[in-house]
Amino acid sequence: MSDRAPDILPFSQAFHATVEDADEVRSILERKLPPELALQIASLAGYNPWLAARRVLEREYHVSDLENPADEYRITGLYLSTRPIPENGRRIVPQRIVFQTRAADQGWADAGGYFDFHNSHTWFEASILRPYPLDAKGDTQNEALEDALPNPWRIAVTKDASPLRNDLRDKGWDFVEAEDGRITWRMCNIIMASSMYRDYRVEWARGGQEELEDERTIGTGEGFLELLEPGFIVVLWARAERYHWRNRVEAATIEIEYEL
Secondary structure, X not given: OOOOHHHXXXXXXXXXXXXXXXXXXXXXXXXXXXXXXXXXXXXXXXXXXXXXXXEEEEEEEEHHHOOOXXXXXXXXXXXXXXOOOOOOOOOOEEEEEEEEEEEEOOOXXXXXXXXXXXXXXXXXXXXXXXXXXXXXXOOOXXXXXXXXXXXXXXXXXXXXXXXXXXXXXXXXXXXXXXXXXXXXEEEXXXXXXXXXXXXXXXXXXXXXXXXXXXXXXXXXXXXXXXXXXXXXXXEEEEEEEOOOOEEEEEEEEEEEEEEO
């Protein structure tokens, strides 16, 4: 990690309240106000608790890293994971999640489309993982999952990230599936054929997503936060397809705001 690390992709929020911070503020407000009103004011004042993760490490993911690379395969690398959503016997409702990445591709393309999102072959996805088995604690080695599983996976284009399931289960985690069977949510594409690192930011909110002109560029995160529960973690995948395409990642953050 370089000396520049504190300056590379800082968190989107200048302050992350802890559970203790939130409890203290609500306790003070409840001396004068009904609990429901105290909760609303504390939330508006920025005193909902946050769970945050950040990684500054240059990694490069590309199909040519693999044996017998071919255009019909994609590369999947686990770049960042969070700690579990707290389990303390209280009602915890995730309300908002902010993803940031600093990334670039290989800087050229054969068929035009420079500085465009739409024909990009490098992108990011997010998943929610639960302990496996469900009554376990997950990651019993107390090691960040991206450090426990540093090597990328080669996955056929016709498949999603499910081939990773056995490796995740070996580490005490498994995918949380949506009702339609989805296990990954597209976060965003990387600008095509630009070797310059750029910062990307995507925010998803519980219960409603903004209308997007093109969901192939930025994902809506529909249903994501509704599946996030205490004990679960969020992971960020770096993806690339086609033989010469490279997903070059310099840093990433995940910030989760939740309500007590």
